[in-house]
Amino acid sequence: MTLLSVENLRVTFDTEAGLVEAVRGVSFSLGRERLGIVGESGSGKTMTGRAVLRLIRPPGKITADRMVFDGQDLMQASDREMRALRGRRIAMVMQDPKYSLNPVLKVGAQLMEGLRQRDRLGRAEAHAKAVAALEAVQIRDPDRVMDAYPHELSGGMGQRVMIAMMLIPNPDLLIADEPTSALDVTVQAEVLSILDGLVRDRGMGLIFISHDLRLVARFCDRVLVMYKGKVVEELAARDLTRAKHPYTQGLLNCLPRIGGPRQPLPGLDRNAEWAT
Amino acid sequence: MALIEIENLSVTFTAKGRKVRAVQGVSLSVNERESFGLVGESGSGKSTILRAICGMAPITGGTIRIGGQPLPTPRGRAFSRQVQMVFQDPYASLHPRHTIDRTLSEPLAIHGLADTDARVVQALKDVGLPAAFRFRFPHQLSGGQRQRVAIARALMLEPSILLLDEPTSALDASVQAETLNLLNRLRTERGLTFLMVSHDLAVIDHMCDRVLVMQHGRAVEELARETLAAAGMTTDYARSLFAASADRMLET
Amino acid sequence: MSALTQWLRDPSPQSRLQARLGQSFMGWLRFRRNPLAMAGLAVVLLLLVVAAFAPWLAPYDPIAQNLKLRLLPPLTAGHPLGTDDFGRDILSRLIMGSRITLFIITLVAVTAPLFGMLVGTIAGYFGGWTDEILMRVTDIFLAFPKLILALALVAVLGPGMENAVLAIALTSWPPYARVARAETLTVRNSDYIAAVRLQGAGAARIIWGHVMPMCLPSVIIRVTLDMAGVILIAAGLGFLGLGVQPPMPEWGAMISAGRKYLFEQWWVATMPGLAIFIVSLGFNLLGDGLRDVLDPRNSGK
Numbered sequence: 124m125t126l127l128s129v130e131n132l133r134v135t136f137d138t139e140a141g142l143v144e145a146v147r148g149v150s151f152s153l154g155r156e157r158l159g160i161v162g163e164s165g166s167g168k169t170m171t172g173r174a175v176l177r178l179i180r181p182p183g184k185i186t187a188d189r190m191v192f193d194g195q196d197l198m199q200a201s202d203r204e205m206r207a208l209r210g211r212r213i214a215m216v217m218q219d220p221k222y223s224l225n226p227v228l229k230v231g232a233q234l235m236e237g238l239r240q241r242d243r244l245g246r247a248e249a250h251a252k253a254v255a256a257l258e259a260v261q262i263r264d265p266d267r268v269m270d271a272y273p274h275e276l277s278g279g280m281g282q283r284v285m286i287a288m289m290l291i292p293n294p295d296l297l298i299a300d301e302p303t304s305a306l307d308v309t310v311q312a313e314v315l316s317i318l319d320g321l322v323r324d325r326g327m328g329l330i331f332i333s334h335d336l337r338l339v340a341r342f343c344d345r346v347l348v349m350y351k352g353k354v355v356e357e358l359a360a361r362d363l364t365r366a367k368h369p370y371t372q373g374l375l376n377c378l379p380r381i382g383g384p385r386q387p388l389p390g391l392d393r394n395a396e397w398a399t
Numbered sequence: 400m401a402l403i404e405i406e407n408l409s410v411t412f413t414a415k416g417r418k419v420r421a422v423q424g425v426s427l428s429v430n431e432r433e434s435f436g437l438v439g440e441s442g443s444g445k446s447t448i449l450r451a452i453c454g455m456a457p458i459t460g461g462t463i464r465i466g467g468q469p470l471p472t473p474r475g476r477a478f479s480r481q482v483q484m485v486f487q488d489p490y491a492s493l494h495p496r497h498t499i500d501r502t503l504s505e506p507l508a509i510h511g512l513a514d515t516d517a518r519v520v521q522a523l524k525d526v527g528l529p530a531a532f533r534f535r536f537p538h539q540l541s542g543g544q545r546q547r548v549a550i551a552r553a554l555m556l557e558p559s560i561l562l563l564d565e566p567t568s569a570l571d572a573s574v575q576a577e578t579l580n581l582l583n584r585l586r587t588e589r590g591l592t593f594l595m596v597s598h599d600l601a602v603i604d605h606m607c608d609r610v611l612v613m614q615h616g617r618a619v620e621e622l623a624r625e626t627l628a629a630a631g632m633t634t635d636y637a638r639s640l641f642a643a644s645a646d647r648m649l650e651t
Numbered sequence: 652m653s654a655l656t657q658w659l660r661d662p663s664p665q666s667r668l669q670a671r672l673g674q675s676f677m678g679w680l681r682f683r684r685n686p687l688a689m690a691g692l693a694v695v696l697l698l699l700v701v702a703a704f705a706p707w708l709a710p711y712d713p714i715a716q717n718l719k720l721r722l723l724p725p726l727t728a729g730h731p732l733g734t735d736d737f738g739r740d741i742l743s744r745l746i747m748g749s750r751i752t753l754f755i756i757t758l759v760a761v762t763a764p765l766f767g768m769l770v771g772t773i774a775g776y777f778g779g780w781t782d783e784i785l786m787r788v789t790d791i792f793l794a795f796p797k798l799i800l801a802l803a804l805v806a807v808l809g810p811g812m813e814n815a816v817l818a819i820a821l822t823s824w825p826p827y828a829r830v831a832r833a834e835t836l837t838v839r840n841s842d843y844i845a846a847v848r849l850q851g852a853g854a855a856r857i858i859w860g861h862v863m864p865m866c867l868p869s870v871i872i873r874v875t876l877d878m879a880g881v882i883l884i885a886a887g888l889g890f891l892g893l894g895v896q897p898p899m900p901e902w903g904a905m906i907s908a909g910r911k912y913l914f915e916q917w918w919v920a921t922m923p924g925l926a927i928f929i930v931s932l933g934f935n936l937l938g939d940g941l942r943d944v945l946d947p948r949n950s951g952k
Contacts, residue, residue, distance in 0.1 A: 163571035164542065278441070307440035308598065308643040334571060377576035379605035381644060382628030387580040388605070391573035453849055479851035492842035496864045498670050505860075506850040531663035534670040539662060549846075556850065 126296060126328045127175065128152040130189040134170045134352075137182045145170040145183070147352035153296070157322060157329040159339035159360065161374070162349035168332050171349070172298045175330070176213055177205050193295060210237070214289035216282075218301040223285055224273040230284055231269030237291060256287040260317050279310035283317065290321060296328040304333070315342055336363070336374045348374070401428035402466060402592050403435075403452075403560065409460035410447050421447040423616045424461070431559075434586065434593040436607030438600055438640070444616035445596045446487075449562045452594075453484060465560070476510065483553035487565040489545035493537040499523075499548050500533045506555040522551040526581060543574035550581065554589075561586075563595040567602060579606060600644040604628065612637045678944045688940020694933025701746055702753040709743035713900045722916045733918045735909065741922045744900035748923070751901045752930065755816050755885045756878055762820045764870050767827025772858050772866060774828070775835025786832070792825040797880075798887055805893045812901075815894040819884055823877060830873050834866040868945035875938030879931030886927055902927050 134146040146167040151158065162168040174185045177197065190197040192213065200208070209215075217223045225233055234253035238244045244252065250269075257265035260283040273281060282302060289297065302318065303311040319342055322329045333339050339346055340363040348356045348371045356368040366372050373391035410422040422444040429435040437445040450456040452463055454474040463470050465481065486492035493502055503519045512518070520530055526547040537545055546566060553561060566582065567575040579602065586593060597603045603610050604627055612619040612634070620634045632638050659676040661669065682688055701708060710729075717738035725733040732741040774785040792800070804818035838844060839862070847861055886903025888894035895901035897908070902923040909920030 163573065308600075309440065309639055312643045336572075374572060377573045379576075379579065379601045381601050381604045381641070383601075383605065385605070387583065388576035390577055390580070453845075455845060455848075474849075476851040479849060482849075484846070484849055486842040486846065488842060492846055494843045494847075494861055494864075497861075498667065500667065500670075505847060505852070509850055509852050509856065529663075534664040534667060535662070536670070536674065552846065552850075 125152050126154055127192050128189065129175065130187060132171065132174055132187040132190060133185070134167070134174050134179055135184050135186070137184070144352055146174060149347075149349070149352075149354055151347055151354070151357070153328050153330065155295075155326050155328050156345065157319075157331060157343040159331045159333065159343035159346040160349060161333060161336050161339050161346055163334060163374075165351070166349040167352040168334075168349050169300055170352075172215070172300050172330060172332050175298065176209055176215060178209075178215075210289075210294070211241070211292045212294050213296045213298065214292070214294040216285055216289050216297065216299045216302045219305045224281060226273050228272075229269070230271050230273060230276070234269070234284070234288055234291065237288075241292070252291065253287075256291050257284070259290070259321065260284075260287045261313075262287075277310075278306050279314055282306060282314055286314070286318060286321070290325075293325065294327065296330070297322065298330045298332070300332045301334070302331075303338075304335075318342075336371070337378070402431040402433075403427075403429040403594060404464040404467075405448070405452075405461070406464075407461035408448065408451060408458065408463065410444070410451050410456045411459040412457065421456070421616050422451065425611075425613070425616075425618045426461075427611055427618070427621070429592060429594055432586075432590050432592055433609070434595065434607045436603035436610040437594070437596045437613060438598065438603045438610055439613035439619075440598055440640075442615065443613040445613050446564050447616075449484065449564050449594065449596055452482065452562060454478075479506075479558075480510070480556050481558050482560045482562065483556060483558040484562040484564060485546070485549050485553050485566045488569050489542050489549055490537075490569070492549050493545055495537055498534050498536055499540075502537075502548065503552055503555060506552065510556060518555065522555055525554070525585070526551040541574075542570050543578060546570060546574075546578055547581065550578075550585070554585065557589075559590075560592045560594065563593060565597055566595070568598065575602070582606070600627070600640055612640065682940055682944045685940045685943060687936050688943070691933045691936025691938075691940060694929060695937055698749055698753060698930055698933070702749045705746050705750050709740075709746040711740040711743040713739060713744040713747040714898045715739065722912065722919070724916070725918050725922075732922045733916075735905070735919045736912060736916075739900075741905075741918070744905060745902070745923060745926050748900040748902050748905065748926070751812065751895055751899065752882060752885070755812070755819070756881055758816045759820050759823060759881050760874050760878065763824040764827045764874050766820075767824035768831040768863060768866055768870055770824070771828035771831025771833075772835045772862050775832040776839055776854065776858050776862060778839075782832075785828070789825045789828045792822065793829075795822075797822045798884055801884055801888060802891070802893065805888060810893045810896060812895045812899075815885060815888050818888070819881055822884075823881065826877070827870055827873060830869050831863075831866040834869055835862050838862055838865045868941075871945060872938050872942045875934050875941055878934035878938075882927055882931055882934075 129152070130150045132146055132149045133144065136143040136145060149167070149171055160168045160171060170179065173179055175190070175197070177185060179185055187198055192208070224230070231250070231253060234256065235249040238249040238252055239246070253269065254265045257268055262268050262280065262283055268276065268280065268284065276284065286302070299318065303314050306314060315338070331339060331343055340360045343360050346358055346360050346363060347354050348368065350370050356366060356371050358366060363375070366375065370391070373389070376389045377391055379388055405425065405427050408422055408425050409420070412419045412421055425444070425448065427435065437448060439445045447456050451458050454470070454472060470478065500519060503522055504515045507515050507518060519533065523530055523533060528544060528547050528551070532540065532544070540548065563582070567578050570578060582593070583606065585591060593606070595603065595606055604624065608624055610622045610627060612622065614636050620632055620637045622632055622637065626632065630641060632641060658669065659673050661673060664670040664673055719738060720730070720734050721736055721738040723730050723734040725731065727733060730740050730742070732745070734740055735744070770785050770789065774782040800822045801818040804821060805814055808814040808817065844857060844861060847857060885894055886906065889901045889903030890907040892907065895904055897904060905923035906920045909923070912919050
């Protein structure tokens with residue numbers, strides 16, 4: 124069943140240098156599966172993720188022939204309806220937990236805020252649910268973390284708290300924008316496998332936005348490769364090594380490998396035609 | 400004799416009365432024309448070592464010698480002609496209100512070198528940037544192009560040692576490849592010595608002959624390139640770093 | 652015309668001059684989008700034009716008295732803004748007075764920010780003792796209300812336009828020092844400063860060539876916002892009889908003179924008041940617009 128379907132999505136910015144098109148006619152549909160969006164900086168992958176939640180600030184403008192989430196037309200929805208959707212049914216995890224958590228509130232208060240306000244739970248009940256959420260992201264001492272301020276947490280811990288917070292309302296769709304790029308490699312793998320397990324267990328849809336093709340291939344079912352605001356190739360993750368588009372191949376080959384040859388790394392010849 | 404010799408180096412920052420020991424008793428030596436890597440995760444003290452060499456971190460113990468000579472404090476102009484650094488973030492390391500031309504000609508002006516025009520044009524050519532970029536501002540350049548400018552700036556004074564602080568971690572994969580290729584080419588052409596810091600073991604492996612793995616401000620293990628490729632590390636930490644490296648993920 | 656804009660918009664300029672002009676042109680395009688800022692700019696330009704052509708624009712001699720025509724109301728034939736208690740044409744006095752206002756503004760706007768910026772950047776860059784001493788001196792100046800300090804200085808130096816300017820400049824540099832210091836502290840530890848230091852640059856070169864350009868936008872913005880205050884202090888000194896001396900047509904002194912007739916002949920004090928109001932507003936709007944253009948945090952994309 125289709126959870127989200129997007130047709131001909133465009134994001135345009137009206138700047139003094141003229142119109143800039145960040146996303147140029149992206150279409151995809153998503154069931155309860157894990158979809159990866161890959162591209163280099165400026166490819167429009169982040170804008171695509173934000174446009175789904177209509178989180179583009181002026182002078183940016185979103186247009187689409189169709190953008191429907193679970194039967195609800197996102198293009199027609201009022202601001203009020205969008206607010207109800209965000210967080211509750213569609214959640215988003217950003218790159219850096221430092222900027223997503225409120226620095227002057229304890230983690231516990233931030234986790235419980237939604238439960239108390241939205242779901243009108245009592246204090247004890249909200250506390251228990253928040254602790255359970257922290258345990259779900261494999262935080263071993265949830266009580267200490269509940270009592271900590273965000274700056275007292277390490278990057279990996281902060282990102283886990285963010286994921287826990289996003290998953291408390293049990294959303295149907297999770298948009299993760301470079302959720303592990305700010306983390307150390309050893310922590311990265313851990314956080315990803317937690318995310319992966321949660322999405323699998325709860326049957327959520329996941330849009331995983333990243334610049335790292337190999338990472339995406341490992342954690343997603345399907346991959347969209349974006350270049351200059353367009354999707355140049357869509358393929359199943361397991362077929363990635365058999366990618367046809369030269370841009371996808373280039374992205375795969377230009378990374379150095381441990382024990383690889385010492386000759387110059389293959390570059391990526393950007394072909395102007397790919398963008399048209 | 401080694402070109403860079405670091406013996407038992409300790410760096411301690413004092414912040415609000417609390418002491419943070421960023422580097423504790425690290426020793427290493429880099430031979431002339433060698434490329435040496437420092438790898439570790441955030442907070443391992445790898446960048447602090449580079450900053451200590453440049454006199455930008457408080458050294459509380461140990462010695463640093465370059466070419467057998469202990470470094471003077473402050474570092475002085477002779478040091479500038481010998482050692483230069485490329486910073487991690489190309490968006491922060493170029494002055495936002497100076498043109499590329501000004502950024503590149505500044506070191507020449509400081510050291511009173513002649514032929515500014517010819518040298519700037521040549522420097523742009525050496526790092527593979529078109530001459531038309533000369534009078535642009537940094538914000539008119541992409542991240543990779545900025546990093547090329549930063550490399551050109553570091554080479555203006557023709558140093559023998561280049562300190563590279565995560566030079567590609569802020570760049571896209573394809574741009575990283577181009578930048579690494581450029582650095583390797585410049586190293587062969589000019590006989591440079593590299594001391595490179597990265598969190599990415601694959602990048603270090605591609606660039607360096609020897610690697611020092613660091614954790615929590617201490618040296619964990621020094622590996623030759625062949626040992627690394629053969630997964631012949633002896634410490635647990637080095638092994639877990641190896642296992643988590645990006646290019647391993649696809650294969651597991 | 653389009654060849655010129657083409658040249659200005661050229662993404663790869665051929666010379667330093669073209670690069671700089673191109674940048675200014677992009678800034679101008681951004682500035683032009685803000686109608687309020689454009690209104691502010693129009694007021695300031697009008698002030699400049701009026702001051703430049705004052706002797707030709709003014710219909711009467713601003714000092715010549717004519718007691719037969721004293722205290723004529725506005726819209727009288729030949730005296731659109733009326734006349735004052737000595738029968739002098741108020742419009743002519745306002746037009747000639749714009750020169751004095753502009754003179755004061757320019758002198759203050761050049762000296763105070765420059766001095767403040769020097770103090771602020773030096774304090775911020777060196778830190779430690781230098782910072783401590785310079786900032787405590789700044790604090791001492793900040794501790795007094797501006798007008799009181801200016802009054803004291805004029806009282807010591809003696810009344811007059813030059814002394815008024817000196818007093819205002821001496822009292823208005825501390826905020827610039829503070830702004831420049833704050834900006835310097837954020838810039839000081841940046842990689843580009845580290846890079847130029849690593850190239851062997853000395854403190855003077857770094858402060859002048861690298862730190863100051865980063866402080867300049869916030870100081871310029873602050874200056875345009877403060878201009879209104881400077882006009883008001885100058886007017887205040889004039890009002891108290893310590894600034895420009897009669898019969899010079901200074902706006903503040905004109906208000907002071909009109910105070911006696913405030914209830915019966917309101918226009919004598921109101922017209923110069925309106926002039927001060929409009930010019931202050933113009934500078935404020937201009938400052939707001941410049942903030943959007945010059946602030947490096949906004950000009951990223």
